[in-house]
Amino acid sequence: MSLVVEGLSKRYSKNMKALNGLSFSVQEGECLGIVGESGSGKSTLARVLLGLETYKEGSISYNGKPIAPKSRSQLREYRKSVQMIFQDSTSSLNPKLPIWKSVLEPLDNFKELTPSFLPLQTNNRREVAEGLLEIVGLEKHMADRYPGELSGGQKQRVSIARAISIEPSLLICDEPTASLDVTVQVQILQLLKELQKTTNMTILFISHDIRAVTYLCEKVMVLKNGTLVDQFSLEALYHHERHPYTKALVQAATLE
Ligand SMILES: Nc1ncnc2c1ncn2[C@@H]1O[C@H](COP(=O)(O)OP(=O)(O)O)[C@@H](O)[C@H]1O
Ligand SMILES: [Mg+2]
Incomplete structure (x- = not known):
């Protein structure tokens, strides 16, 4: 897996660049x-x-092939290997489905597939769902619950189980812990870290919280007004050549 982004800019209107000339790359098994x-x-x-x-x-190219938003068939291929977790798991889970059914949604498109990281001899869908729930720390007996009966952290675990079900090569997480209590945040970060080791997926972890980012990721990029102002590996976090904005983020996090 490799994802290469070059000179990417995005405007929502003429005079506002939401993204401004971003260039970066991520390789297999990395957490950026x-x-x-x-x-x-x-x-x-x-x-x-x-x-x-x-x-x-x-x-943007994925495994050497360009990802262009207008090329439908390429996008479809690409979406098989990329999954996403959002901040708000409430809106991404169907409130009318018991969680075991939600977990299976991506897998429903690939009936023959069983996640290789599950120690299962069966292709029984219910058991696959329970296995996925267990791997994210939710006990079997919770499978019949509805999202409304779960805490924020538990719902985020369900979203994670669903996202990893098709063994994505790339998992994009947009502020997955932002709406959770601090202790639950840490648990979710630990879970992502473990899963990354078991599955060797690449993670793109997006957060406003530099502590969460440095807990999970070995490579860090700093975005300010749509521009990448700093890129470094974790061990260089406290180096003097860090961008002043990075230093400010680190300092603000220490004060909290
Ligand atoms: N759909 C949209 N239409 C117009 N402007 C948008 C839209 N989405 C985001 N923006 C603007 O783009 C900038 C970046 O927003 P966003 O990507 O949501 O930032 P972040 O996730 O870092 O908070 C903001 O100024 C925001 O107002
Ligand atoms: Mg955002």
């Missing part, structure tokens, strides 16, 4: 963090990368 304050363009980037939003300048 993107941090920036609200309005810096993080969600726009996530949507563009998923092909949910068009762009006119720059290029």
Whole structure:
């Protein structure tokens, strides 16, 4: 898996660039963090990368093939290997479905597939769903619950189970912990870290919180007003050559 972005810009209107000439790449098994304050363009980037939003300048290629929002068939191929987790799991889970059915939604398109990381001998859908729920730390007996009967952290676990079900090569997480209590945030980050090790998927982790990003990711990019102002590996976080904005983010996080 490789994702290469070159000179990517996105405008919503003539005089406002939501993304401004971004260039970066992610390789297989890496965890790349993107941090920036609200309005810096993080969600726009996530949507563009998923092909949910068009762009006119720059290029995105996945495994050497261009991802262009207008090429439907390529997008369909690409979406098989890319999954997304959003901040608000409430709106991404169908309130009328018990969670075990929600978990199976992506897999329903690939009837013959059983996630290879599950120790299952069966292709029984209910058991696959229970296996997925267990792997994200939800007990079997919760399978028949509805989203409305779960806490925020539990709902986010369901979203994660669903996202990893088709063993995506790339998982894009847009502020997945932003609406959770601090202790639950840590649990979800730990879960993502474990799953990344088991599945070797690549994670693009987007957050306004530099602590969450540095907990999970070995590579970090800093986005400010749509521009990448800093890119570094985790061990260089405290180096003096960090961009002043990165330093400000680190300092603000220490004060909290
Ligand atoms: N659909 C849209 N139409 C017009 N402007 C938008 C739209 N979505 C986002 N923006 C603007 O683009 C900028 C980046 O927004 P966003 O990507 O949501 O940032 P973040 O996720 O970092 O908070 C903001 O100025 C926002 O107002
Ligand atoms: Mg956002």
